[in-house]
Amino acid sequence: MAVRAITAEETGLVHDLVGRARAAMRAIEHYNQATVDRLCQAVAWAGGNERTAIRLANMSVDESGMGKREPTRRAKVLGILRDALRQKSMGIIEEDPVRNLVKYAKPAGVIASLIPVTSPYVTPVSIAIYAIKCKDAVIFSPHPASRRTTAETVRLMRAALHRQGVPEDVLQVIERPSIPLANELMASCDLTIATGGPAMVKAAYGSGKPAYGVGAGNATMVIDETANVEEAARNTRISKTNDHGSGCSADGNLLVDSTIYDAFLAQLQQEGGYLVSEAEKLKLQAAYWDADGRRTADTIARPAAVIAEKAGFPIPADTAFFIVPERHIGKAHPFSTEKLGVVLAIFKYHGFDMALDMVRQIFETGGRGHSCGIYSFDDDHIHRLALTAPVSRIMVRQVQSSSNAGTFTNGMPMTSSMGCGVWGGNITNENIALKHYMNVTWVSRPTPEDRPSEQELFGEFYNSEIF
Numbered sequence: 001m002a003v004r005a006i007t008a009e010e011t012g013l014v015h016d017l018v019g020r021a022r023a024a025m026r027a028i029e030h031y032n033q034a035t036v037d038r039l040c041q042a043v044a045w046a047g048g049n050e051r052t053a054i055r056l057a058n059m060s061v062d063e064s065g066m067g068k069r070e071p072t073r074r075a076k077v078l079g080i081l082r083d084a085l086r087q088k089s090m091g092i093i094e095e096d097p098v099r100n101l102v103k104y105a106k107p108a109g110v111i112a113s114l115i116p117v118t119s120p121y122v123t124p125v126s127i128a129i130y131a132i133k134c135k136d137a138v139i140f141s142p143h144p145a146s147r148r149t150t151a152e153t154v155r156l157m158r159a160a161l162h163r164q165g166v167p168e169d170v171l172q173v174i175e176r177p178s179i180p181l182a183n184e185l186m187a188s189c190d191l192t193i194a195t196g197g198p199a200m201v202k203a204a205y206g207s208g209k210p211a212y213g214v215g216a217g218n219a220t221m222v223i224d225e226t227a228n229v230e231e232a233a234r235n236t237r238i239s240k241t242n243d244h245g246s247g248c249s250a251d252g253n254l255l256v257d258s259t260i261y262d263a264f265l266a267q268l269q270q271e272g273g274y275l276v277s278e279a280e281k282l283k284l285q286a287a288y289w290d291a292d293g294r295r296t297a298d299t300i301a302r303p304a305a306v307i308a309e310k311a312g313f314p315i316p317a318d319t320a321f322f323i324v325p326e327r328h329i330g331k332a333h334p335f336s337t338e339k340l341g342v343v344l345a346i347f348k349y350h351g352f353d354m355a356l357d358m359v360r361q362i363f364e365t366g367g368r369g370h371s372c373g374i375y376s377f378d379d380d381h382i383h384r385l386a387l388t389a390p391v392s393r394i395m396v397r398q399v400q401s402s403s404n405a406g407t408f409t410n411g412m413p414m415t416s417s418m419g420c421g422v423w424g425g426n427i428t429n430e431n432i433a434l435k436h437y438m439n440v441t442w443v444s445r446p447t448p449e450d451r452p453s454e455q456e457l458f459g460e461f462y463n464s465e466i467f
Contacts, residue, residue, distance in 0.1 A: 006180035014184045017172050021110040021137035021189075024167040028135055029107075033090055039164060040084050040129050043171070046160035047125035047153050048077035056121040060149045064117050066301035067243045073122040079406055079414035080126045080433075084133045087434050100447045106439040107135045109190025114182060114204065116196040118246040118301055118340075119416065120146035121153040123195055126416040128157055128171055134437040139189065140173040141182045143196070151175055183207065193432060195417045201425070212432050214417050215424020217248025218338040218367025219400050222355050222385060223264055225257040227375035231397065233267035235375075236344070239401040240321045241272075245341045246301035249371055249404040249418070252339050253326075253362055254346045255355050261348045265323070272320030273344070274304065280313045281324055281335075287311035288343065289334050300340045307342065329361040337366045352381055356388045363390050369424025373400045392421050392429035406431060 031039075046052070053071035061069050087093075094103040113127050124140050131138045142150035154173040161168050174181055182200075186192045186207035194204035194213045201213030219239075223232050239251045256264050269275060276284055287310045288299050299307055304322060308315040321342040329336040335345040349355040359372065373395040374385050386394055395403040398410060406414035413433035421429025428436070455462045 003179045003183075006184050010178070010181050011184060013174075014181065014188050017139050017174070017185070018110055018188045020169040021139055021172060024169040025107065025110070025135065025137045027167045028170065031135060033088065036089065036133055036135060037085055039132050039161065039166060040081060042160040042164055043128050043132060043157040044077055044081045044125060046156045047121065047128075048074055048081075050074065052156065053077075053121070056149060056153060059152060060120050060146055063149050064120070064143075064146045065298070066118055066146075067246050071122075072242055073119065075402070075408075076122055076405060076414060076416060077125050077129070079408060080129050080416075083406070083414045084129050084434055087133075089133045089434060089438060090135065093440070100445040102443040102445075104441040104443065105134065106441060108437050108439055109136060111136050111138045111437070112182075112185045112189035112192040112209075113138050113140045114186075114192065114194045114196055114200055115140055115142045115146075115150050116200075117143035117146045118243070119195070120149040123416040124150055124153045124173075125157065126414075127193060130434050130437045132170065133434060136437055137170050138172070139185060140171070141185055142173065142177050144177055147175070147177055179203075186211070193417060193436075198425075205425075212417065212419060212428065212436055213426050214248070214432075215369045215420030215426055216338055216367055217250075217370040218252050218362060218365070219249050219370065219404075220253040220255065220359060220362050220367070220372045221251050221400060222359065222372070222374040222376070222381075223254060223256045223260070224352065224355070224374070224376040224378060224381050225259045226377040226381075227257075227260065227264075228397075229260060229264050229267050232375040233264060233271050235397075235399045236268065237271035237273065237320060239399045240342060240344055242399075242401045244301040244303055245321070245339065245343070245401075247401045248338065248340070250340075250401040251344060251373075252367075253336060254344060255349050255358050256346060257352075257355070258348050258350045265346065268323055268344075268346075272318055273323040274315050274319040274321070275323045275325070280311070283311040283313055284322060284324065284343065285334060288339070288341070293331075293334065295340065302341060304342050329358065330365055336362055352384065356384060359385065359389050363423075367391075369420030369422070369426065369429060370418065371395070371400070371404050373398065373403075390423050392419065392423070393431075404431075 053074040057071040058069050093105045151173050158168040192204045192211035194201050204211035304319045324335050324345050326335050326345040368390050371393045372391050406412040413431040415431040417432035419426040419428040
């Protein structure tokens with residue numbers, strides 16, 4: 001679909017927003033670390049306190065129809081605030097006496113933040129915390145289907161800044177977003193953080209300015225013969241039903257060892273999973289993908305009851321997610337691709353070599369660079385998966401949808417955006433966190449000479465025949 005040209009009025013709007021953002025940055029450039037930390041707490045509280053989070057979650061569901069009314073992702077705000085408060089973001093942030101290096105942090109500048117429809121209030125608060133910590137300014141570009149929720153979130157944070165005597169234009173939002181406006185914003189700002197689909201990320205990389213983008217997910221879990229079946233099934237349900245599976249980290253494919261397959265399948269059903277028949281599988285596929293193989297928007301992050309009604313088959317009232325037995329992998333078999341909803345594909349494998357081969361096939365189909373997980377107490381299996389899987393992060397015996405982005409029980413940096421590396425077409429495979437919101441100046445002082453001899457460097461090839 002062709003994108004219309006930007007109008008002169010829209011161009012003027014973007015230039016005005018950027019100009020105001022730069023003025024706000026100049027007004028806070030003298031703030032010290034304690035002042036900035038206090039501002040991070042103020043905006044985090046404004047958008048992340050429990051009562052407000054519940055209101056924004058309800059507003060988001062009412063506006064977009066996606067996700068749950070329970071603000072389960074609010075924990076991410078708390079974790080990001082924890083990480084931000086524990087780090088320095090100005091002046092000297094690191095010293096290496098061995099190499100005689102000192103690093104100084106500086107603001108990255110004005111950030112264009114593209115917000116996904118599936119996280120219209122948590123992502124803006126999370127990005128605002130890291131940006132303010134580094135004395136950046138942010139201009140948010142919401143998804144049109146959840147723009148009012150994002151705008152309300154930004155309004156609350158601006159009010160918090162105002163109460164602290166800080167220029168509100170440190171945080172701004174495009175009230176009526178469009179693709180031309182987003183493109184102009186990315187081209188005008190210093191850095192883009194694009195959290196969303198492949199088209200959005202591609203546009204960010206083509207803006208002519210630096211950008212952190214994310215890749216598509218297709219989270220795949222290996223459940224080997226040593227797994228605790230009850231724990232694995234419980235965590236799978238928590239991950240798959242979190243916000244009705246809207247996150248790209250939610251479990252999508254389960255690879256289960258044949259010796260525990262039946263027991264695990266039964267346990268999944270105890271957790272609220274509905275095992276579809278072959279006939280229901282065809283109906284579910286027709287509901288989830290159109291005739292051209294595109295995901296249908298009205299099934300993304302919807303409750304199981306809504307999906308079943310559209311697909312045209314009855315399910316028990318307590319159904320939380322669908323279990324689809326699958327034997328085939330590839331683009332012609334869409335249940336092996338990213339689902340973004342409450343559907344799980346389950347595969348049976350015989351021997352761990354087969355599991356690793358299936359992992360390779362799945363990520364060749366989609367989701368390279370993002371993540372996978374494993375339920376195992378066999379360190380050799382965990383090691384072999386880590387050597388094989390083309391992903392940036394592997395969670396061991398954890399709730400995948402939340403653990404990837406950092407939790408209070410693992411060491412992953414807390415974030416709302418996860419890079420997928422070269423595999424996923426991204427510049428980094430790290431969790432986008434505080435260090436990505438700053439420029440860093442390296443100061444190098446002389447060290448004693450560290451120059452090995454040529455014989456040591458070339459090793460056995462030194463003085464060998466020269467061609």
